[in-house]
Amino acid sequence: MTLALAACTTAGGTGATDASPTALPAHVTVELRQLRSDVASRWAQVMITNDGETDLVVGPLHVDDPRFDGPAERINDRESTVRAGSKVAIPVQLPAVACPAPDEGTGTVTLGWSTDGASGTATAPLADPLSFVPPLHERECRAQALAEAADVTISSFTPSPSGQPADLTLTIAPTGDGAAAIDGIHSTNLLTWVGYPNVEHPLDVQVKKDDVAPIEVHLPMVPLRCDPHVVQEDKRGTVFNVDIELDGEPGQIQLAATEEMRGRILTWVGQWCGFPS
Template sequence: MDRPTAGTASPSALPAGVSVELRQLRSDVAARWAQVMITNDGETDVTVGPLHVDDPRFDGSAGRINDRESTVRAGSTVAIPVQLPPVACPAPDEATGTVTLEWATTDASGTATAPLTDPLSFVPPLHERECRALALAATAAVSISAFTPSPAGQPADLTLTVAPTGEGAARIEGIHSTNLLTWSDHPNVEHPLGIDIASGGAEPFDVHLPMIPLRCDPHAVQEDKRGTVFNVDIAVDGEPGQIQLAASEEMRGRILTWVGQWCGFPH
């Protein structure tokens, strides 16, 4: 059977042979990006213009980051990054998103809306984790607020700031090592915190964590994607779970520079 060409597609449907899915790369996590993967198994090149992703688990549409067109050659796949909006809570962790995109070939064009598969199932845990973080934020704002580097052989100081709101109760159980960083007094494991936050309010306070590199191979720093994103075990209203705390881009740069100096990488 002959495969239909893209030109025979309905203007409201994807061109023949084109499929879409949503993925998140390790390098996308801190910036909360995702990639709309467009695969063209048809026989005609397809140009993709504006697009957006809609999903009931997010509060608004995820729009294309780069305002330009992309050509998806026949037999190829193109990744188009989108900025994820804040999560919508409450909402079911399991749902199906859609992508709406403008497309054109040499002899046809249209605007299509299609279901967007999530083959790695990254959205459900992201939604659950970020809704849990919002629940914690209603009780206390928790952030990585400072980083003080150290000489080689000595621990640096990573500072968490906890600012209770006075509403609700929560507990911060501990913070985990990353693939790049660990704790001098609890290497390779979770650093216990045991912080109880009660309703009624309290002054903000800092928690100082003695941090050292977990590894000193240069490629681990050069290829770092997740080394400054920390998993934190919490419980809100008695419900346990995990959130993520990420260093800012500016702080991430300073931490990676410190790791290189601490490990004695050549300049």
């Protein structure tokens, strides 16, 4: 559900106000979304829709939500103009999640705004129409809990000639302070495993309390399909779902390749598949 916010005007009804209004014009609505391309960098988008007849200028902006350990700040320190009858997405950087906290909740957006004859700073409830925040919060709190037992990372990538599997290496570094099971890693829309095509590759790593020796797992990886459009439009091809178990409770975390490693993987897929350079 998208929330419309009440307007503040002067007693004369001119659309201007002597004091800073604390609500947006009635024709403006706001919501929070996360695009596929935002996942690895942990961005989100504040979508501002202006259904009025006057352009809206948006300045400083941040999102507050009890499920995050601080405000989500605007990525770019500048103003954005939302033309009449249009919408604009303003990216924000999501902070670390706050744990423990309920997965369900409601965020607010605070932004500076101005139109022809009115301006102010508004704070308003922020709809999450795709409900991406609850599963993100649950998943990342689970990752925080896992980190108490072990640090799990994609530590290296070694490319291969066409027709042969590349090597993707996971490193599980126990902390000595807890126990966990790392059960399996899933294919993505871009990458899969030799012997386990387009399905979960079992890992079966058991971390026990007092374990400290790092464990390396080498995964034979090949492109899931050789489609140049998939590579060109890749958003989540190097973000892997990993099945884990903590205190007898199964769940998933996500492991994302670094931007540098993602670039090398995409280059390898293109060369492996013989795409024109």
